[in-house]
Amino acid sequence: MTKLHDLAPATGATKAKRRVGRGTGGKGHKTAGRGTKGQKARNTMPAGFEGGQLPLMQRIPKLKGFTNPFRIEYTPVNLAALEALGKDEVTPAVLVEAGLARPKALIKVLGQGNLTRPVKVSAHAFSKSAEAAIGAAGGSVEKVPLPYGHGRPPASGNALMNR
Numbered sequence: 001m002t003k004l005h006d007l008a009p010a011t012g013a014t015k016a017k018r019r020v021g022r023g024t025g026g027k028g029h030k031t032a033g034r035g036t037k038g039q040k041a042r043n044t045m046p047a048g049f050e051g052g053q054l055p056l057m058q059r060i061p062k063l064k065g066f067t068n069p070f071r072i073e074y075t076p077v078n079l080a081a082l083e084a085l086g087k088d089e090v091t092p093a094v095l096v097e098a099g100l101a102r103p104k105a106l107i108k109v110l111g112q113g114n115l116t117r118p119v120k121v122s123a124h125a126f127s128k129s130a131e132a133a134i135g136a137a138g139g140s141v142e143k144v145p146l147p148y149g150h151g152r153p154p155a156s157g158n159a160l161m162n163r
Contacts, residue, residue, distance in 0.1 A: 075101045076108055078109075078110050090120070090123075106124040120139060121134055
């Protein structure tokens with residue numbers, strides 16, 4: 001019967017750790033892979049030291065996360081606002097005229113409120129609940145293509161704009 005002290009890894013399965021700087025008998029003798037002379041050869045370099053330049057860990061912000069430079073920002077318009085307009089056809093131009101959106105703004109219709117009559121709505125995006133409510137009221141939905149044709153907006157933000 002095999003005992004616990006008889007167990008060993010298969011031959012070739014483990015490899016000895018390389019011991020550098022332990023004489024000329026093996027790899028990494030003399031300079032131990034640190035090159036010749038200089039500050040970096042003498043074990044006086046703190047981790048992350050960049051020669052006096054402000055280190056990366058101090059340059060980046062303390063708070064975690066990031067801001068997506070390709071975020072698409074929509075102007076929300078609720079169903080209640082469409083109902084209050086009292087129009088049979090609602091387009092981005094109609095919403096700008098009514099003061100619900102700015103010119104050139106991307107518009108997303110959200111499902112808060114009720115529609116009691118059929119309305120033909122054109123916008124850049126719709127929530128699922130808004131699309132269902134417009135359809136249930138007998139209206140129709142038309143998605144206006146985004147102004148940038150290739151699928152994502154141009155990058156925005158200080159790091160990408162001020163170059």
